Amino acid sequence: MNNQQLTKVVYTPESKIKRPLLLFRLMWRDLLASKELAWQLMIRDIKAQYRQSFLGVLWAFLPPIFMAVGFTLAGESNVISVGKTTIPYPAYVMFSTALWQTFIESLNGPIQAVVSAKPMLARVNFPREAIILSKLGEVGFNFCIKLILIFGLFIWFKVPVSWTIILAPVALIHLVVLGTFIGVLLAPLGVLYQDVSKGVNMLSTFWLFLTPVVYPIPTEGIFSILVKFNPVTPLLVTIRELATTGILTQVTGFWIVSAIAFLGLLITWIVFRLAMPYVIERISA
Amino acid sequence: MNNQLEKDLVISVKDVSKKFCRDLKRSLFYGIQDIASEIIGKPRQSEELRSQEFWALKDVSFQLKKGDALGLVGANGAGKSTLLRIISGLINPDTGVINVTGRVAPLIALGAGFNPILTGRENIYANMSILGLSKQEIDKNFDSVVDFAEIWDAIEAPVQTYSSGMSARLGFACAIHIEPEILLVDEVLSVGDIKFKMKCHRRLAKLQEKGTAFILVSHNSHSILNICNKAIYLKQGQLIMSGEAEAVVNKYEEDLAFSEGKDGRSKAIMRLREKPSHESSGLDITSIFFRDEQGNILETPLSGKPAYLCVECQANQHFEDINVGVKIRAILGEQDVVLYLTSNNDSCLLEITPGKTEIQLQMSQLGLSPGRYTARIYLRQGVRSFDIIESFRFIVETSEIMSRCLFYQPRNWQTIKLD
Structure with a gap:
């Protein structure tokens, strides 16, 4: 044991934001340090999840399929009237639902991660970034499974594909960043108050309704304004367009929302770090 | 000389205080308040009590050198665990400064992150990475962890099938194999059977020889005296006494006798x-x-x-x-x-x-x-x-020699002539 190599830590009551350089350095260090832990935790969670499930990966396929079946039948019997979509309607619904699910998973991920890691957080001082990263990894894993469905779908419905599909994953990352931004922002509060997870559950249903998942982008009425100002709209629509037609209609919105999401994520990361000790203090006092 | 002392110091706690609130709703609200002032960088007036708050720790100071074993005694709610949690960096102090040099392994965290569905092997990897080890380090230590926990046969079985003793052993084995510079032990030596306890004590002694510093929390004066050379005594968040383990433990026991019964001198x-x-x-x-x-x-x-x-x-x-x-x-x-x-x-x-x-x-x-x-x-x-x-x-007390007797045996000695 060499004293020079030992890490020295100082704990004081002073707000850490007063020494931003140190704060950024620690954030960078913890991010690097949490890679491996995040990987281990992700493996642990995925394994545990599938070992306790009979249907296993089917759960990734079922929601989009049910959604598509429901809305296609409703559309055929004219219960609801959806406009013309650029690709066959069932494929449209399934593909969009898969994207929407990925967004919601990345939003819920940080909140769930922090809540379920409560006992661990209260006892061990490990880089807190790890649990968020591990959830992100899970979101990625789940999306990879959904990719199988999407591939099958595109082949079955003979959906025309544009070369821009190779850019779609980049846009997808932007969508995940937006979800993570909101999730990390709410996570510390979510540990203290159960209202947060309840509220998120309720609002996400409403939010789905405002997002062009089961219908194409509306062009008139108050509803169209709501849908237009929904930050998920430009991201989701752009991914869909990149993967199919290759003609982009929401470029400006896409970049504005992306900028907000990335900047927001950086800021909420700082907030998350600063808030966690106070949250932990309250959960296990 | 002074420099050497500085160099060997692994923990220095100076004037540390921490306040808590007993009312849950209010406590959560204070939490939000604290977070807000932390983020905007406003001093949060942590040295003053808000309504319904109390000092869980007040102006506690002590130092710990390499190879030291410090016992922490005090009644429930004296602030022992709070102190450990501040030292491990889980919560921020409200006043004072803590300097920690080296890796801290909290044995308060036995089995942190154990998932009952997964096997012993998978849990060892998850648990030890939470405690800060890399994959290679875990690979290297894996066999000796299993040996120490004595769960050779059960290593591929889900942890939920383990007996409580087995999972406690596994948790202890994981924590002790990360070879930290500082080990915080909170009442965990009370798990497991006597044989395993002895093994733990031996292992702790070995780590101590290597220079690991300990802080041991226990209600059991015996294990404090066995392991620790120094001790501090906390009472309602105040540091009552610190120094040689024996003197501190004596003072603590004396106080216990005093606090109960109105005039409980040593007279019964x-x-x-x-x-x-x-x-x-x-x-x-x-x-x-x-x-x-x-x-x-x-x-x-x-x-x-x-x-x-x-x-x-x-x-x-x-x-x-x-x-x-x-x-x-x-x-x-x-x-x-x-x-x-x-x-x-x-x-x-x-x-x-x-x-x-x-x-x-x-x-x-x-x-x-x-x-x-x-x-x-x-x-x-x-x-x-x-x-x-x-x-x-x-x-x-006794009026005769009884040093190797567990209890008093009423007896007589006699010779009987047989022929």
Whole structure:
């Protein structure tokens, strides 16, 4: 044991934001340090999840399929009237639902991660970034499974594909960043108050309704304004367009929302770090 | 010299305080307040108490050098765990500064992150990475962790099939193999069977030789004295005493004896204040003490000599079938019950008439070996409990040599001629 190599830590009551350089350095260090832990935790969670499930990966396929079946039948019997979509309607619904699910998973991920890691957080001082990263990894894993469905779908419905599909994953990352931004922002509060997870559950249903998942982008009425100002709209629509037609209609919105999401994520990361000790203090006092 | 001292210092805690709030709603709200001021960088006036807050720790200072083993004693709620949590960086102090050099392994965290569905092997990887080890380091230590936990056969079985002892062993083995510079041990040595405990103690001693510093929290004075060279004594968040382990533990035990019973000197006479009528159950213990067979009050009973444990009580009506229970524990040592006697078990239900009564447990030859004891004494009628004295402390002395005897054996020696 060499004293020079030992890490020295100082704990004081002073707000850490007063020494931003140190704060950024620690954030960078913890991010690097949490890679491996995040990987281990992700493996642990995925394994545990599938070992306790009979249907296993089917759960990734079922929601989009049910959604598509429901809305296609409703559309055929004219219960609801959806406009013309650029690709066959069932494929449209399934593909969009898969994207929407990925967004919601990345939003819920940080909140769930922090809540379920409560006992661990209260006892061990490990880089807190790890649990968020591990959830992100899970979101990625789940999306990879959904990719199988999407591939099958595109082949079955003979959906025309544009070369821009190779850019779609980049846009997808932007969508995940937006979800993570909101999730990390709410996570510390979510540990203290159960209202947060309840509220998120309720609002996400409403939010789905405002997002062009089961219908194409509306062009008139108050509803169209709501849908237009929904930050998920430009991201989701752009991914869909990149993967199919290759003609982009929401470029400006896409970049504005992306900028907000990335900047927001950086800021909420700082907030998350600063808030966690106070949250932990309250959960296990 | 001074420089060397500085260099060997692994933990330095200076004037550290921490406040908590007992009301949950308010506590959560204060949490939000603190987060807000932390983010905007406003001083959060942490040195002042807000309404309904109290100091869980107040101006505590101490230092810990390489290879030191520090015992932390104090009653429940004295702030021991809070102190450990501040040192491990889980929560921010409200005043003061803490300097920590080296990796801290909290043994408060036994089995942190264990997932019952997964196998022992998978859990070792998850748990040890949470404690800060890389994959390679875990690979390297894996076999010795399994060896230490003695779960060779069960390593591929889900942890939920483990017995509580097995998972505790696994947790301990994981924590101890991360070879930290500082080990925080919180009451965990009380898990597992005696054989495993011994193994843990040996392992701790080995780590100590290598220079690992310890902080050990325990209610068991015996294990503190066994492992620690220094100790600090916390009482309601205040540092009462720090120094040599033995002196601190003595002070703590003395205080314990003092705090219970109104005039509980080392003399074994306990007089209780009269209960106000709304607290009384109709049958109250008023005092406890020993008498010899002549009826004189005994301050310290002697091993092997007659000792009558007397429980004086005040009854406001007639009671029948009263059951008196006496459970005696040794204070030093493993804190195990050494005697548990009830009048009920001895088929001796007592009748008590209104007024004062003295119940005597007559021991014609006291079997307890010399030492300090605490007795829990209750009066019951069936399942109904009238009064309980949680701790009546007394010292047993001896007039003969009993150093290797666990209890007093009444005996005679004789020679009998056979032919």
